Amino acid sequence: MLQDFRESMKGIAFFIVILIIVPFAFVGIDSIFSNSPASDAELDVDGHSISRLVVDRALAIHKQRLLQQLGDIDPALLDDAILRGPVKQRLISEKAAELTALENNMGVSPATIASLLQTVDVYQTDGRFDRDKYEFSIRQMGYTPREHHSYMSNGLLLSQFASGVVDTGFVTDADLELAARIFEQRRNYYYLTVPIAPLLADTTVEESDVKAYYEEHKEEFRTEERLEINYIQLSARNLVDQVEVNEAMIRELFTARQEMQQASVRRRVAHILVEAADDGSQAAEIEEIQAKLASGSDFAALARQHSDDLGSAEQGGDLGFVESGAFPAEFEMAVLGLSEGEVSKPVETDSGIHLIHLTELEESEALVFDIEKASIEAELKQQLATDLLPEQIEQLRELSYNAETLSETAKTMGLTVGNTEPFTRSGGLGIAAYPAVVSAAYAEDVLSNGYTSDIIELGEAGVVVLKLSKHYTAGYSAFADVSADISALLKHELATLALVERADALKALVAGGKSIEAIARDEGLNWQVSLDTSRFDTSVDEAIRDHAFNLPASSTLPSVSSLSLVSGDYIILSLSGIDSGDLSSFSAARKEGLAQSASRRLAQREYQGYESLILADATVKMDK
Template sequence: MLQSLRDNLKGTAATIIVVFIALSFGLVGLETLFAPSVSGSEAASVNGEAVTETELARAIQFQKRRLEAQFGDQMPAGMVSDERLREPVLNDLIQRLVLVQEAMDRGMAVSDQRLDDIIINTEQFHDNGQFSPEIFTQLLRMQGYTPAGYKRLLAQDVLLNQHVQGVNDSGFATEDDLRRIAALSMQTRSFQYLTVPIADTEAGIELTDEEIQAYYEEHTAEYQSPEQVAVEYIDLSPAVLTDAIDVAEEDVRQQYEQELAERQDQTRRRAAHILLEPKDDGSDQSLLADLQARLAKGEDFAELAREYSDDLGSKDQGGDLGYTSGDAFPEAFEAALAEMAEGEVSAPVETDAGWHLIKLIDIEESQAPSFEQDRGRIENVLRLAQAEELFVELAERLADLAYNADNLGEVAETLGIEARTSALFSRSGGVGLLANRDVIDAAFSDDVLVAGNTSDMLELSESRVVVLRVTEHQKARTKTLEEVRDLVTSSLRRDKAKTLLAEAGEALQQRLRDGEALEEVAKSEGYESQTSLEARRTEPGANRQVLQHVFTLPKPADDDTPVISTMNLANGDYVLVSLTAVASGDFEALAKEQRTGMSSQLADQYSNMDFAAYEDFLKKQSDIDIK
C-alpha cells in the first residue's frame, strides 16, 4: 500500500514513518482504545446507512468550537446549545452522506496511496518540517478519532470533494451571457447633483407645545417601553469562591515536592545525519572516508548532506531529523547521539539502513522550576481544587435553601457568598449573565414572575449554577411625553424640515425641467454641486448613497433630456440629481485577463446554482429517516 512512499522516503526517520502508518491503518481493532465507537443509536438513516448519535455529537462539538472561535465573547446567548445546533448539523451530515453515497454509486474512489500522501504532507502532523507519529496520534486523540477512523473520514472527504468538483467543473457561461453581464456590470453613468443640508432648515424651525403634543399622540406606537423585570440572584461557580480561599504554605510546598518526585526530566537532542546506503562494490566506504576527511577540514555538514546523503526525507533540510527524546531512532543511532557534545560529528554508525555520520545540533534540557517560580501556579491549582469541592457542597445546600425563599440575601449570607440585584431588563435580555436565555426564560416564567417564587436552580454549565427571584416588574407601557420629549421634538423638527425641503426642491426641479443647468441652479442658491462623468457602480470616491440611487434611474430618452430625481441621504440632507447619460459596458473592450475572470466568475455562479439544484434532487430521491 505504501510502496511508492517507501520509494521516495529512505533512511531511519522515513522507515519509522512508514511502519507507523502501516500499523495505524492496518490494525482497525485498535480503534476502540482511542475513541468511542461510531456505532450506537441512530440519529438518522440515509438509504439504510446510519448517521449515529456519536457522529452527530462530535459534529455538534466541532460546530460549537468553530462558532466560539468566530464570535468569542460576542457569542449570542443560546447560540451554541445542543438543542439549537442539532437540527442544522444533522441536516449537514445527511447531505454529506447523500453526496458520498452518490459518488460511490458512480464508481468514484480514492486510493490508499493518495490518503497516505495527504496525511504525510499535512503540516499539522509535522514537527520541524517532518511527519511526527506522536503529534499525529495526539491530535487525533484530542479530536476523538483513531487513525483508522480518521482515514475513513478522510476518504469520504476526498470522495466528496471529487464529487463536488466534478459537478462544479461542468458549469460554463456563453458569449451572450458574458456580453449581457458586461453590459450591465460595466455600465457607466454621467450625472450631476446638488445637496441641500437639512441642518440649516431645522435650525430655523420653531415648535409649539401643541404641535409637540399632537405629534406625540400620533406616534405613541414609537414610544413604547417593553415589559421589564429586575431580579435578585445568586451566581455560584468555583471562580466566585476562589478569592475567599486561603492556601496554606505547607500545602503548597507538599504539592510542589509531590510533583517534583513524579517529574521525569527529559533531555531532547536534535540530530542531523548523512546516510550512505551499502553498495556492492564498496564505494560507500570510500565515500564515507572522504566525507569524514572533508568534515575534519571544516566543510559544512548540511551542504555535504544535501549533496551526498541517501536519505531523501532529510537531505533537502541538510540532514536535519529534528528532536529525539532517546527513542525515535535505532538503538545504535541513539547510543552514539547520547555520548556526543553539541556540534560534534560522530564516527560512522551502522544501522539496518546503512552507515550514518551524525551531527548533534542542539541539546534541550527540561528542568523543574524552583519552588518560588512554581508557587503561584500551585497556589492557583490548590485554590481552584478547593473551590470546586466547596462549589459541589454549596450547590447542594443552595438548592435546598433557595426553595421558596423570600430573600436570597439571607440565603447567600448563610452560605457565605454574595447575592446581587440586577438592573431592569426585557425579554430580549440584558448584559452578561442576564443575556443568558435560560436566565431570561426563568425570570419571565409564570412560576417566578406571576407566582412570585424563587426559580429552580439553573445549571448554566457543569460548574455554574444560578437561582433568582423577581424584585421589580414593569409592564409594557407607553412612555410619557416628559420621558421622550427630546426625541419627539427632534423627530418632529426633522419631519417638518423634510417637508420644507421637498417643497423647495420642487421649485428647483422645475428649473431643471425648464432647461437650466444644475450647476447654475446650485450656484444661484448657494448650494454645493458635484459632477460625475462615466461613473461605474463601484466608482471610488463617489457618495455611495447617491451612486446607488443613480443606478436605479431609467435611461434618459435622449441626450438633451436628463432624468431628474430626488432623494434624502441617511442624515436627512436633500439631494437633487440630474442623470445625463448611460453607456453600456463593452465586453470586447475588456483586457483578456478581465474577460477570463468574468467568464470564470459567471461559470462559478452557474455551477453553484446547478449544484444546489443537484443536491436538492438527490435528497428528494433518497430514503431519509430522521429518528
C-alpha cells in the same frame, strides 16, 4: 488522480483546516458527547444513519463558528433548539452528496490526508508537523486520531465531489462579452446634496400636536411586563482563591509530564508507493527498487522516480512525522519496527505496496521546572476549583432554599449579590441575556410566590440562583417620558416633507436643462461629480454609486433622479454618461480572471441545482 485532487484542494484546504481544528473553547466536551451513544440514530439518509453524536458534534462546531463571527458572546446564549434544525439539514445534504460521491467511485487515500496535515501551521513546531500539538487539538474536539482521520476523509470527499461539479463550469464567448459589458461598465454622474439639518432647525412642533400624536398612537407606547432580579453567580473562577497548591503537588505533576515528554518519540518517514498493476508487474518494480537501494541509490531520488503517490513523491516520498491512527495498521506496525535510516520490507495496504524509510527519530526536549511552574500551578488550581465546584453548588442550593434574601447566602459563601436592569420575557442585558435565567425569573415560584430559584446552569459561566427584586406590570409609558421623542419624530416628518418639496423643485430645474453646478451655486448647496466610475469603485459614496448604476442602461441621457440617504439628506443626481465594458480591450490575464469568476458563479448555481436533485431523490427519516 491524487495529484489533480491535491491541486484542487489548495483553494479549500484552509476552510477544511479551520473546520477541523477549532477547539471547543466554550463548549465543554462532556456537554457535547454525554448521553449520545453512536448507535442512537437521529437521521437516516437512504438507509445510512447519522447518529445523535454526529449531530451534536456538528451543532457544537456550528456554534463555535458563530461565536468566532459574533465575537465575545457566551455560548449559552445560542439556542440549540433553533440551531439544530439547520445543522440537521446540512448534515442530510452532506450525507446525500457523500453517498453520491461513493457511488461514483470517488475516494480519499490516507496518504493524501497525512500530506495535508503536514501543511497545517497550527500542527507544526519550527516548520515541522508536531504530533503532540495535533493530538492535543483533536482531543479538544473529542476525537481519537482514527476518528479524526475518518472525519477528514469525509470532509475531503465532499470537497472533491463539489469540485468535480464546480470545476466543470464554463462560459461562452457571448457570456464573457455580456459580463464585460455589465461588470466593467463605467458611468459619469453629477449630484447635489439637499441637507435636512437646516430645515430641522427651523421646524417647530406645538405641544398640542405632540399630545395628540400620543393619544392617537398610544399603542406604540405600550410597555411590556419587566422584572429586576437579584442573583448569585458561582463558577470555578470564584473558587480559585479558595484552593491551595503546594510545591510538592506542582513537582509531582511536573515529574509526570517530564517522564511522558521523555518517553515520546516522533518518527519522520518517507515512502515509495507502487500501486497494483493489471499485469501484476508491481512486485517486479518493488524488487527493482530494492536492488537499487541495496546498491546505494538515494531513497528520495527513487521515490521521485517510482512512487505513485505523486504528492509525496515531489518531496522525495516525505510524509513528515506520522501520528498514530493516520495510516493503515500494517503501515504503522512497519514504522514502529524500523531503526533510524532503515528501509522496511514491502508493506502491502489497500493503496498498494510501500517501501518505508524511517528518516528521523526525534525525542522531545526536557522540561524546565522554573519555566513550567507557574502554568502548572494555575492548572492545578483550576482543576481543584473545578473539583470543588459541585460541593459548592450543593451548598448554594441549600443555603438559598427558602432564604428571605440572598445577602446572607452570599456572605456565608464569600460571594456577591448582583442585580439586573429591568428585562422583559424576551430577555435583557448581562445575566438576563440567558434564556434559562429569563425562564426561571418568569416562572410562578419566583414571580408570583417570591421563592428563590433552583440552581440554573449557564455552561462555562457556571451556575446562578435568583430572586425577584422588582416587578413592573404591563402598561403605557407616561407622556412626560416620551414627549421629547414624539416631538423629534414630528419635527423630522415635517422637515422631510419640506425637504422633498424643495428637492422636487430643484430636480425640475435639472430636468429642464439647468446644470447641477449652477443650481448648487445659486442655492448654496454642495455638489460633486464622479467621472469614469466603475461599478465597484470604493472611492465614492456607495449608496449614491449604487443608485447611479441601478438606473437602466437604456436611459435617455442625461437622466435625472433622486434618492434619500440614511442621514435624511436628499440627493439629486444627473447621469450623464454610460460606457459599456469592451472585452476586446482586456489583457489575456484580465480576460482569464473574468472567465474564471463568471464560470465559478455559473458552476455554483449548477451545483446547487444538482444538490437539490440529489436531495429530491433521497429518502430521509428524522427522529423527532
